[in-house]
Amino acid sequence: MNKVNYWELFLDRIKLLCRRKKILFFSLILPLLIMGIINFMMTALLSAREEGNIELGIVRDEKEMAAYSFLNKGEFHIVYGDKEKMQTLLLEKKIDAYLVYSQVPELHMSDMGRKQAIIKGYIDSEIQRMDSQNSNSKLIVNMTEPIALPDKKCLAFLYITSLLCILGARWGFEEMKELIPNQSAVSKRLLLSPVPKEKLLLFHLACVYILQTGCILIFSFIMLKTIGKHLQLREELYLATVAAGSLGSILAGAFFGTLKRINQKVKDVLLNGVLIVMLLTAFFTPAASRYFISDKLPYLTFLNPPALITEMLYCIALQNGLFVFLKDSLLLFVYTLAAGICLYLRYKWRKE
Amino acid sequence: MVIEVKNLVKRYDRIIALDYFNLMVKEGQIHGILGPAGSGKTTLLDCILGLKKYDKGSILLWGKKMDRDSYELKKDIGVVLEEEAVFEELTLYENISYFCSLYVGDKQKVKEFTKETIEFLGLEDFIKLYPKKLSPGLLRRLSFACGIVHKPKLLILDEPIEGADPHSRKKIMDSIQELKNRGTTILYISQNMDEIEQLSTEITMLDRGRAIAQGTKEELKNMISLGEKISVEVYSLSEEQMKEISQLPNVSGTEYDNRTLIMKAKKGRNNLMTLLDYLQERKIPFGRIITEMPTLDDVYLEITGKELG
Numbered sequence: 001m002n003k004v005n006y007w008e009l010f011l012d013r014i015k016l017l018c019r020r021k022k023i024l025f026f027s028l029i030l031p032l033l034i035m036g037i038i039n040f041m042m043t044a045l046l047s048a049r050e051e052g053n054i055e056l057g058i059v060r061d062e063k064e065m066a067a068y069s070f071l072n073k074g075e076f077h078i079v080y081g082d083k084e085k086m087q088t089l090l091l092e093k094k095i096d097a098y099l100v101y102s103q104v105p106e107l108h109m110s111d112m113g114r115k116q117a118i119i120k121g122y123i124d125s126e127i128q129r130m131d132s133q134n135s136n137s138k139l140i141v142n143m144t145e146p147i148a149l150p151d152k153k154c155l156a157f158l159y160i161t162s163l164l165c166i167l168g169a170r171w172g173f174e175e176m177k178e179l180i181p182n183q184s185a186v187s188k189r190l191l192l193s194p195v196p197k198e199k200l201l202l203f204h205l206a207c208v209y210i211l212q213t214g215c216i217l218i219f220s221f222i223m224l225k226t227i228g229k230h231l232q233l234r235e236e237l238y239l240a241t242v243a244a245g246s247l248g249s250i251l252a253g254a255f256f257g258t259l260k261r262i263n264q265k266v267k268d269v270l271l272n273g274v275l276i277v278m279l280l281t282a283f284f285t286p287a288a289s290r291y292f293i294s295d296k297l298p299y300l301t302f303l304n305p306p307a308l309i310t311e312m313l314y315c316i317a318l319q320n321g322l323f324v325f326l327k328d329s330l331l332l333f334v335y336t337l338a339a340g341i342c343l344y345l346r347y348k349w350r351k352e
Numbered sequence: 353m354v355i356e357v358k359n360l361v362k363r364y365d366r367i368i369a370l371d372y373f374n375l376m377v378k379e380g381q382i383h384g385i386l387g388p389a390g391s392g393k394t395t396l397l398d399c400i401l402g403l404k405k406y407d408k409g410s411i412l413l414w415g416k417k418m419d420r421d422s423y424e425l426k427k428d429i430g431v432v433l434e435e436e437a438v439f440e441e442l443t444l445y446e447n448i449s450y451f452c453s454l455y456v457g458d459k460q461k462v463k464e465f466t467k468e469t470i471e472f473l474g475l476e477d478f479i480k481l482y483p484k485k486l487s488p489g490l491l492r493r494l495s496f497a498c499g500i501v502h503k504p505k506l507l508i509l510d511e512p513i514e515g516a517d518p519h520s521r522k523k524i525m526d527s528i529q530e531l532k533n534r535g536t537t538i539l540y541i542s543q544n545m546d547e548i549e550q551l552s553t554e555i556t557m558l559d560r561g562r563a564i565a566q567g568t569k570e571e572l573k574n575m576i577s578l579g580e581k582i583s584v585e586v587y588s589l590s591e592e593q594m595k596e597i598s599q600l601p602n603v604s605g606t607e608y609d610n611r612t613l614i615m616k617a618k619k620g621r622n623n624l625m626t627l628l629d630y631l632q633e634r635k636i637p638f639g640r641i642i643t644e645m646p647t648l649d650d651v652y653l654e655i656t657g658k659e660l661g
Binding site: 012195 | 401433446455456462
């Protein structure tokens, strides 16, 4: 008998994975659906900005004459006056909100809608920038300006890339079903083959890794060809982030698959739940909280690897924030290494 | 000796799954392991294949210790499991070829072996079908094909025809016989007495993890006192006549139900003649007569006091 022909096995394995409907759903259809939702939300939000109809009142204090930079943006129609006048205008709904401009700025609103959210976003960013002038890099300012991102397509692109990386966890999880006895019938047959089980694990994970990263790169290639001009990505960093992100996700998902004492179906649902929570946290953390976590509790991000990947992609897209990028890369590396070691140990020393 | 299991003990907490179990399987033999559900068959299989650790004893395959990392030994072993262990996403051909590739490196050989196996099991018309589209019988044949495609020297079968239709059942049984003729050693694990009796050259009976009897089917049948079972169609029998029949020489038990008299006789000559003489003497009219030699079920029943189920 000759040595095992891994190339032939690899081709068959890729064919098999491409026919797996569940994985295709999670890797292609679901991200596209989410992309559509994000796109719709962004369009709705940004349409309000483009119309230039946000009525904002400013109560000036003579000692604080410095103006916020965002007030010069076209979408605002500014009304100046004293506090009483602004209150009346707000009650009559002639303005959307008014800002008392002082050391500690106050924003007054009669209700909370799209326009108010935009104003709030700008003020969040402005305050952070003013605070960061002394202690933080420019990067954090940019990263905590979700509303001010240059292009909605860019944001959607970053989200979907990040999502595709993170969904690698599902690929890894599905692979483990085939490699752990009692989880599928085929696992017994595979483990009884003369291929060492460590090699089998490596081979299966390598196949999904290559296929998953390939999928993301194809998606990215199409996106870069179509909206590339807007993105101005540092491509080598982008590729490195995708490669590291999907590897971490696959290993984490595979490790989750080795957990014992949890029913397979429960594990499946649990993984989906954890992924959804992590993704929502990574994508929709408000600017202020994101800033607070980056500044005060940087290692909290470690609990949510999707946030690391998303943040790294932000840095690349905005071409800013080397420190945060390096910090996140390091954390992601540690996380991936830990997931890999835990997976190997659990797989290798798994009791019958 | 291909398989040598000595004093194997396997416990699950307080439950003893295998209790000082011994097994010897010679080369070129079909060795049947017969036992009801829960008797320890699958645990034995898992221990032999290195999937489960055992508490005491030893397992040698071709004189070498078998454990989960014995990859050299695994090359020569083929396994057909009770459940269909195939990939849903691959066609019948691709499945057989994939499992062959795990054992055989040469691409041409993989093709050759796959084609041979497909022809051997009569699966030519279904090569492009996915497992979901196959009938249970064809699925069994596919699973069997995946286990034998790399031409193993030792084939371990765990209920290989469970759930198969008669045609597939026959095809698989014929294939097993053919593989034996080609020199493959086969360990056949089942709770179906007929399969084991039909195929096996040697049989081990398993009960609560212990080997309660071992030998050829003739040797096993000779172990028990039951000689034969005689069924006679009799239109009426009184209680007194039944009593007299049960007192005839060598009779170990009688039953009368639905106009049929069943007489179980111990080993001895002229049991049938003695019964017929009695019926003629008493002028009791009788019809069809059937005599049956003891089955493995009878052997199991006499040794353990319970049926194979």
